[in-house]
Amino acid sequence: MSDPVSPRPSVAIAYHSGYGHTAVLAEAVRRGAAEAGADVAFVAVDTITDEQWQRLDDADAIIFGSPTYMGGASAGFHTFAEATSSRFVEGRWQDKLAAGFTNSASKSGDKSNTLAFFAAFSAQHRMLWVSLGLKPGWNSSTATEHDLNRLGYWGGAAAQTPMDGGTDTVHAADIATAEHLGARVTRQAALVAAGRAALAATV
Numbered sequence: 001m002s003d004p005v006s007p008r009p010s011v012a013i014a015y016h017s018g019y020g021h022t023a024v025l026a027e028a029v030r031r032g033a034a035e036a037g038a039d040v041a042f043v044a045v046d047t048i049t050d051e052q053w054q055r056l057d058d059a060d061a062i063i064f065g066s067p068t069y070m071g072g073a074s075a076g077f078h079t080f081a082e083a084t085s086s087r088f089v090e091g092r093w094q095d096k097l098a099a100g101f102t103n104s105a106s107k108s109g110d111k112s113n114t115l116a117f118f119a120a121f122s123a124q125h126r127m128l129w130v131s132l133g134l135k136p137g138w139n140s141s142t143a144t145e146h147d148l149n150r151l152g153y154w155g156g157a158a159a160q161t162p163m164d165g166g167t168d169t170v171h172a173a174d175i176a177t178a179e180h181l182g183a184r185v186t187r188q189a190a191l192v193a194a195g196r197a198a199l200a201a202t203v
C-alpha cells in the first residue's frame, strides 16, 4: 500500500470485458478515480502482467469489474479470481478497500449476483467493501432514466447495455455512476490512509 501519509491513494481497477461494454465502464471508473486524485492502475485481468499483479499488491484499493454472464461474473474474471488464491492464503490484500461494478443486457439480468460475488471475494481476501453510496434513481414519477444509479443498486455500480449495441451504446447515466464509484473509492482510500497515519502518530 502507498505511504500512509501520501495524499494520493493508489487505486487499481481489475476488470474483464468480453465485448467491450464493461471496458467502457472501467474507463469511467478510472476517470472518476483520477479526477478525485488517485494514482490509477488499469488492469484487464485476462492479459494481466507480472508488473500489473504488483500494482494490485501495492494498491490501497482495488475496484473489480466484470460483465454478468449466465447470472454471475464472467469466466474471464473467475480465472483471475482463482489465480489470486496464493494472495488469499498470504493475506496480501488484507485491509485494502474493495468495490465493484458490472454490466448486463437485461435491466436486472441477475447483476446482484455478480456484485455479491465481488463482495464475497473481497471478504475472502479480508478487504474492506465500499458500497456505491448513492440513493436509487429512476424510481418515482418525476425521476428519469438519466439519473445517477438509474438501476437502483447499492452494493456497487450496475449498468445495462443492449447486447447487440456497440460500445457507444453504454448509457450515459451508467457511465456517470461508474465515475462516481471511482471517485468515492478514491476519497474513502484517502480517508483511511489519513486515519491510519493519524493513529500511527499516536503510538
Ligand SMILES: Cc1cc2nc3c(=O)[nH]c(=O)nc-3n(C[C@H](O)[C@H](O)[C@H](O)COP(=O)(O)O)c2cc1C
Binding pocket: 016, 017, 018, 019, 020, 021, 022, 023, 066, 067, 068, 069, 070, 071, 072, 103, 104, 105, 106, 107, 108, 109, 110, 161, 162, 163, 164
Ligand atoms: C455468455 C454470456 C452470458 C450472458 N449472461 C447474461 C445474463 O445472465 N444476464 C444478462 O442480463 N445478460 C447476459 N449476457 C449479456 C451481457 O451481459 C451483455 O452483453 C454485456 O453488455 C456484455 O459485456 P461485455 O461487452 O463487457 O462483455 C450474457 C452474455 C454472454 C456472452
